[in-house]
Amino acid sequence: MSTEARKPPPQIALKIRRILGGKAGWNGVAVQFAFAAILGWISYEIVSNARANLENQHIAAGFGFLRNNAGFDVNQTLISYTGSDTFLRVFVVGLLNTLVVSVVGIVFATLIGFIVALCRLSPNWLLSRVGEIYVELIRNLPLLFQILFWYLAVLAALPNPRQSISLFGIAFISNRGLVVPSPIGERGLEPFLAMLALGIVAALVLRFYARRALFQEGRMIRIWPYVLGLLFGLPLAAMLVFGLPFTFELPQLKGFNFAGGARIIPEFVALTLALSTYTAAFIAEIVRAGILSVHSGQMEAGASLGLSRGATLRLIVVPQAMRVIVPPLTNQYLNLTKNSSLAVAIGYPDLVSVFAGTSLSQTGQAIEIIAMTMGIYLLISLLTSAVMSVYGWRVSRSLGA
């Protein structure tokens, strides 16, 4: 007769009871389910009632409009778009425009923010005053005014296309934006890109190897000459074998405007400038707080090891400060993304402008369109915050905290 080990009691049921019911046990679970059911019923009633009422009033409802032709044009599109495309495509075009201004804005805001914070913390009197004035000036003015200011300042400073400022005859600046030569793919493009990708991967592998050698065996390996060789040498070799990867199409003045070439519109420049300088003022304060939160003894310890001030900051202080910096920094990134919806004031075709604005008034379907727009902003924000949480978690883990 064999004896079997007794199985532990089923844990799942107990877990559910503990999570949902708390101290109230199974009664608590019942209450929670009843509550969820009531919530569900209320939302069902709201939706079905809204549908019925909209129908009674002959207001068009549903998402069928997304397949209709939009019939209007947009002046910055990252994917091909014409007036005969659908409202769904307008949605994607607007979303991409919002994303591009947010991402570029976040990068610049972070850079400017860190620089201003370091200025404010600098022992140099002039630098720290400049940093202080920047922060106090920028963060105390309403963002909308700053956007309008940059837009009108940018426009006022620039000449019309016929008198545009020429940069060596290949790029032109005017109040229609910056026109640069646009690359056109040639026969050698694919091998070139493949070699570039290979170079990047190889450089990353080298870096991984070098760091392991440093942390586990204490050996310093100098890798940067190899990295440079990989990143530039491989694509260059491909170019020599397969020919030029792309040629440039030069912009030319035709009629009122430049034809050919790629263009950065002044609305984009003004919006990015305003958003990044504005958010940078807040980021600077967050970074300053983070750095000040690291005990001053750390600075002294770095100095006593013979590290320079810059190296101490980079290797010792900033990594510890990041733990404090990341959560409020995430807030600022979210703010920047949400603030980009002020774009409509200067005619930048972001999601709110082309979809929640133009499309809404062309179709009149306010509920659907505003719901979609709010949904996508929520999604962007949640994704940003998820990425930042992962980053924050990695920072904490690497510090062993």
Added chain:
Amino acid sequence: MKRVTLALTLALAAGLSAQAADAQTLKTVKDRGMLSCGVSQGLPGFSSPDDKGNWTGLDVDVCRAIAGAIFNDATKVKFVPLSAKDRFTALQSGEIDVLSRNTTWTISRDTSLGANFTGVTYYDGQGFMVKKSLKVNSALELNSASVCVQTGTTTEQNLADYFKANNMKYEVIAFGTNDETVKAYEAGRCDVFTTDQSGLYANRLKIANPNDHMVLPEIISKEPLGPMVRHGDDQWFDIVKWTLFAMITAEELGVTSKNVDEKAKLENPELKRVLGADGNFGEQLGLTKDWVVRIVKTVGNYGEVFDRNVGAGSPLAINRGLNNLWNKGGLQYAPPIR
């Protein structure tokens, strides 16, 4: 922000009210003691506030006429300035009783918004304005131009159609409000500013040197502008519709704000019918017998309103053109009051 609030109000109104189709606009207006009228955020000649905050304009006078018919008091109107994008939502959600905001009558707006157009207060068409220094004399010379336009208007679609039909390229920059659009045009961001032709003349007055700019001769669309009301209240629809007809009829019969009292005393059968001495048309509308007298005393007849706001008596000095009476070569025509 306002748009989100409006959409939420609409969602709540649609979702929570058991009977959203409100068939009692007249009663609501009377109980409130005030007509709520949606107008533009400032378009000289049609609806714009002066330096004391008093609203004037053709669209404004339509609302004042309705208030005159109901309350016999032109001041009992609350004007709600709305951007092109917000206007329909404001009407649907019940924030305003009537939308009188240079709005083009189209089939999609008439059928999908849960609202009705009540008539045409101004026959307009889309045009283009350019700087004289560009030396352009026709819209067909506008290939590759940058065009400033207000977002959420029929203008945007007409523009796309026109340039496509004529095989021309263009760049569109769309702004949220009329003022932002004009400012960007003035700052040189675009070569062309486009909107309804009446709006071009009106906006030209806002520009620093109006004489440096010209309106091109082409009219590329039909833009009949008129007031809108919500579906589901036929009585209110009739009141707004017949207020305009009353103004047109008054002009046709030569009844003006100055001579209306004398005309009412005349033994002319048509005048007696229209001015309320005979029949009970006003009461059938839910108003009073002397409704036309009230309207004419409040704002004047259609011709007076036109002249004062956009015509010869105003800085805009627009010709009557299509907006003249039907028997004077125009399109303004009211069904008979009988």
